[in-house]
Amino acid sequence: QQQVKQSPQSLIVQKGGIPIINCAYENTAFDYFPWYQQFPGKGPALLIAIRPDVSEKKEGRFTISFNKSAKQFSLHIMDSQPGDSATYFCAASHSGNTGKLIFGQGTTLQVKP
Amino acid sequence: DGGITQSPKYLFRKEGQNVTLSCEQNLNHDAMYWYRQDPGQGLRLIYYSQIVNDFQKGDIAEGYSVSREKKESFPLTVTSAQKNPTAFYLCASRGPSGRTGNEQFFGPGTRLTVL
Numbered sequence: 701q702q703q704v705k706q707s708p709q710s711l712i713v714q715k716g717g718i719p720i721i722n723c724a725y726e727n728t729a730f731d732y733f734p735w736y737q738q739f740p741g742k743g744p745a746l747l748i749a750i751r752p753d754v755s756e757k758k759e760g761r762f763t764i765s766f767n768k769s770a771k772q773f774s775l776h777i778m779d780s781q782p783g784d785s786a787t788y789f790c791a792a793s794h795s796g797n798t799g800k801l802i803f804g805q806g807t808t809l810q811v812k813p
Numbered sequence: 814d815g816g817i818t819q820s821p822k823y824l825f826r827k828e829g830q831n832v833t834l835s836c837e838q839n840l841n842h843d844a845m846y847w848y849r850q851d852p853g854q855g856l857r858l859i860y861y862s863q864i865v866n867d868f869q870k871g872d873i874a875e876g877y878s879v880s881r882e883k884k885e886s887f888p889l890t891v892t893s894a895q896k897n898p899t900a901f902y903l904c905a906s907r908g909p910s911g912r913t914g915n916e917q918f919f920g921p922g923t924r925l926t927v928l
Contacts, residue, residue: 744856789855795915
């Protein structure tokens with residue numbers, strides 16, 4: 701019940717395309733859903749995060765769509781660029797002072813010029 | 814210049830040796846975390862600490878130990894009992910829930926290789 705399942709494992713799109721990465725969870729107590737971006741040899745960096753009281757959140761070219769009833773959330777990257785090539789992780793946690801994040805397995809995105 | 818630093822960037826260990834990975838933060842965060850990352854897998858929690866002088870085991874604590882004597886520092890020791898220690902190790906910290914939610918800030922990582 702603590703798992704977060706992420707798909708696909710890898711993704712290749714052309715420049716300007718809209719890659720979509722999906723995540724699903726089981727624990728209905730989760731109330732914080734961040735996405736992290738990681739470049740090779742670097743630590744992950746927070747990209748965008750959403751709480752279940754909204755169904756969509758946009759920050760620049762990045763959008764999270766959230767479906768509470770289906771227990772799914774996804775990341776869309778508009779007008780993707782070669783510089784977006786990285787590994788993306790979804791995660792989930794629930795309110796509480798531990799702040800433990802449960803991570804998905806990661807998606808390696810390649811944006812071709 | 815606030816942030817999280819980890820050292821060394823690369824570490825080589827002989828079998829049977831204990832090694833200690835450093836993690837320091839100047840963000841004044843109470844909570845700190847250690848994760849292990851293996852190729853094709855997500856981040857797995859090793860240990861976490863919510864306050865000085867207190868820490869809890871994560872999902873894969875066997876073969877690891879930590880200490881939290883100072884708020885700024887959360888070193889991780891990889892002991893000889895860890896059967897497969899070659900991995901990328903990431904340290905993170907988290908501020909008070911009221912301001913930044915559950916956002917965790919990550920350091921640059923240490924790549925440990927067993928020779």
